[in-house]
Amino acid sequence: MTSAVSFQKVSRHFGSVRAVDAVDLDIAPGEFFAMLGPSGSGKTTCLRLIAGFEQPTSGSISIFGERAEGVPPYRRNVNTVFQDYALFPHLNVLDNVAYGLMVKGVGKAERHKAAEEALSLVRLPGYGARRPGQLSGGQRQRVALARALVNQPKVLLLDEPLGALDLKLRENMQEELKSLQKALGITFVFVTHDQGEALSMADRVAVFNDGRIMQIGTPEDIYQRPRTRFVADFVGSSNVLPPDFVQRYSGQHRWGSLRPESIRVSRAASGEGVAARLISTNYLGATTRLALDADGLKLHAVVPAGTALPAEGEAVVLTFNREHLHLMDEPA
Amino acid sequence: MRSDRGQSAPLGLKIAAACGLLFLHLPILLIFVYAFTTEEKSFVWPPPGLTTQWFAVTWNRPDVWEALSLSVRVATISTAIALVLGTLCAAAVSRTKFFGRETISLLVILPIALPGIITGIALRSAFSLADIPFSFWTIVLGHATFCVVVVYNNAVARFRRTSGSMIEASMDLGADGFQTFRHVVLPNIATALLAGGMLAFALSFDEVIVTTFTAGQQQTVPIWMLEELIRPRQRPVTNVVAMVVVLVTLLPILFAYYLTRDGDQIAGSGK
Numbered sequence: 009m010t011s012a013v014s015f016q017k018v019s020r021h022f023g024s025v026r027a028v029d030a031v032d033l034d035i036a037p038g039e040f041f042a043m044l045g046p047s048g049s050g051k052t053t054c055l056r057l058i059a060g061f062e063q064p065t066s067g068s069i070s071i072f073g074e075r076a077e078g079v080p081p082y083r084r085n086v087n088t089v090f091q092d093y094a095l096f097p098h099l100n101v102l103d104n105v106a107y108g109l110m111v112k113g114v115g116k117a118e119r120h121k122a123a124e125e126a127l128s129l130v131r132l133p134g135y136g137a138r139r140p141g142q143l144s145g146g147q148r149q150r151v152a153l154a155r156a157l158v159n160q161p162k163v164l165l166l167d168e169p170l171g172a173l174d175l176k177l178r179e180n181m182q183e184e185l186k187s188l189q190k191a192l193g194i195t196f197v198f199v200t201h202d203q204g205e206a207l208s209m210a211d212r213v214a215v216f217n218d219g220r221i222m223q224i225g226t227p228e229d230i231y232q233r234p235r236t237r238f239v240a241d242f243v244g245s246s247n248v249l250p251p252d253f254v255q256r257y258s259g260q261h262r263w264g265s266l267r268p269e270s271i272r273v274s275r276a277a278s279g280e281g282v283a284a285r286l287i288s289t290n291y292l293g294a295t296t297r298l299a300l301d302a303d304g305l306k307l308h309a310v311v312p313a314g315t316a317l318p319a320e321g322e323a324v325v326l327t328f329n330r331e332h333l334h335l336m337d338e339p340a
Numbered sequence: 341m342r343s344d345r346g347q348s349a350p351l352g353l354k355i356a357a358a359c360g361l362l363f364l365h366l367p368i369l370l371i372f373v374y375a376f377t378t379e380e381k382s383f384v385w386p387p388p389g390l391t392t393q394w395f396a397v398t399w400n401r402p403d404v405w406e407a408l409s410l411s412v413r414v415a416t417i418s419t420a421i422a423l424v425l426g427t428l429c430a431a432a433v434s435r436t437k438f439f440g441r442e443t444i445s446l447l448v449i450l451p452i453a454l455p456g457i458i459t460g461i462a463l464r465s466a467f468s469l470a471d472i473p474f475s476f477w478t479i480v481l482g483h484a485t486f487c488v489v490v491v492y493n494n495a496v497a498r499f500r501r502t503s504g505s506m507i508e509a510s511m512d513l514g515a516d517g518f519q520t521f522r523h524v525v526l527p528n529i530a531t532a533l534l535a536g537g538m539l540a541f542a543l544s545f546d547e548v549i550v551t552t553f554t555a556g557q558q559q560t561v562p563i564w565m566l567e568e569l570i571r572p573r574q575r576p577v578t579n580v581v582a583m584v585v586v587l588v589t590l591l592p593i594l595f596a597y598y599l600t601r602d603g604d605q606i607a608g609s610g611k
Contacts, residue, residue, distance in 0.1 A: 112514055
């Protein structure tokens with residue numbers, strides 16, 4: 009099967025900065041693919057390479073089997089939802105959405121009809137006559153989405169599209185984007201630094217760091233079975249355990265990870281386990297996050313709210329199920 | 341200040357402000373009054389009589405028409421050159437990063453900061469060094485140096501306010517470079533260009549100093565007026581022309597001001 013987007017050893021260097029460094033990537037048609045990473049990790053540059061705003065320094069990119077190097081953005085069947093939405097302030101909403109059809113020479117009546125349909129798709133019917141300046145952030149986001157979808161792209165690129173929205177709106181949009189993607193069957197490539205967003209929306213996630221992909225996998229893979237210390241730490245802030253510690257519990261001298269929610273904390277009197285000291289507690293609403301010190305090793309545990317907790321500074325014992333201790337590929 | 345809104349200023353301050361404004365604008369009013377005087381050799385106050393004959397006299401003077409036509413042509417062509425170069429330069433400086441960008445920005449603005457007399461002397465010696473005879477085009481070149489600045493300043497301010505991803509969005513949606521310029525860039529900078537262009541026109545129209553150094557025997561309107569003052573003959577004709585100059589330069593500046601007052605200030609209007 010032809011990949012929707014395929015990177016072969018793609019690099020993009022800016023002077024001495026390796027923004028993207030020998031990245032291999034295959035995105036399947038119809039997939040909801042997330043690129044996750046801290047800022048400066050190369051995920052946005054990868055998106056811009058797909059859109060055609062950047063050209064690779066080396067390597068090759070193909071979009072649905074066609075070589076993409078040297079093809080300008082306006083000749084790619086790929087559309088982008090920009091982080092700042094980039095709506096045209098001098099055009100009303102309908103003409104913004106119809107812009108892609110207008111430059112292709114589609115007649116006024118036809119393109120306005122298509123734009124109306126796209127607006128209904130993002131649940132903004134009848135907003136055509138307004139100016140972008142009269143819309144709220146969430147509405148602008150939907151207009152940007154409609155404008156990108158009206159061209160019926162094969163791949164839709166989304167650059168942190170939910171970053172500027174408040175929490176409630178963001179959660180709604182996450183669900184909506186996902187059902188929209190299911191309904192349209194278009195390949196979505198989504199860039200985000202929010203691991204929760206990536207895990208909840210994507211079919212597969214690529215975790216970026218320093219211009220390289222650390223791991224590609226399903227959200228469950230990434231979360232439960234991180235392959236490197238970076239992935240374990242960045243996705244869900246897992247506890248990264250040094251080889252010496254891991255050897256005591258698994259017999260293998262390798263780096264390990266343990267999810268904060270897998271750790272049970274009890275008072276020192278209750279017997280076997282890892283001896284530790286409770287440093288601080290951090291109330292998060294549904295859960296409480298505990299910072300612990302096990303003989304110099306800093307650990308975090310997350311317990312449901314309402315759990316009876318030892319006092320800060322008190323000695324505690326940590327226990328966990330051995331099968332929750334995940335061994336990472338990274339050499340010791 | 342906003343917090344003072346609704347409070348009336350003290351009477352003394354009001355009188356002082358009124359005196360200041362009168363001091364600034366009464367002399368201009370006098371110029372207008374002298375356009376109607378019956379005394380043609382010298383300006384006497386009060387005017388011995390009032391007449392509109394000088395308008396007819398001015399209309400029939402070929403030298404007035406020559407100067408006026410030269411000024412309009414110079415201002416139009418300088419403005420056109422400034423619009424193209426100023427916009428291109430503003431786009432380069434605000435859209436891309438390159439070595440020496442700040443320096444270029446400074447060098448472009450420099451002609452308006454330099455005294456006109458220095459620009460004038462510099463251009464004159466450069467022209468004679470290169471053996472370029474003084475002509476219509478040397479005047480245009482001289483004027484273009486400061487007209488570019490006005491357009492550049494207005495365009496740069498506008499480019500800074502427009503989001504760079506808008507151009508990318510346009511390309512992303514299938515528009516090539518030309519379509520993007522026509523449908524996205526131009527509509528967004530149009531009012532800034534119109535304002536800059538009109539200011540440039542007004543600046544060129546009443547420019548004296550640079551013109552005296554770059555013109556040959558030709559006379560633009562301000563130069564013609566200077567000559568008239570030295571050689572008195574039908575003096576009120578000068579005042580009639582002065583009225584025309586005020587109108588021709590004031591209206592574009594006012595218009596430019598109203599075009600850009602939501603947001604940008606009119607950059608470089610102090611020349």
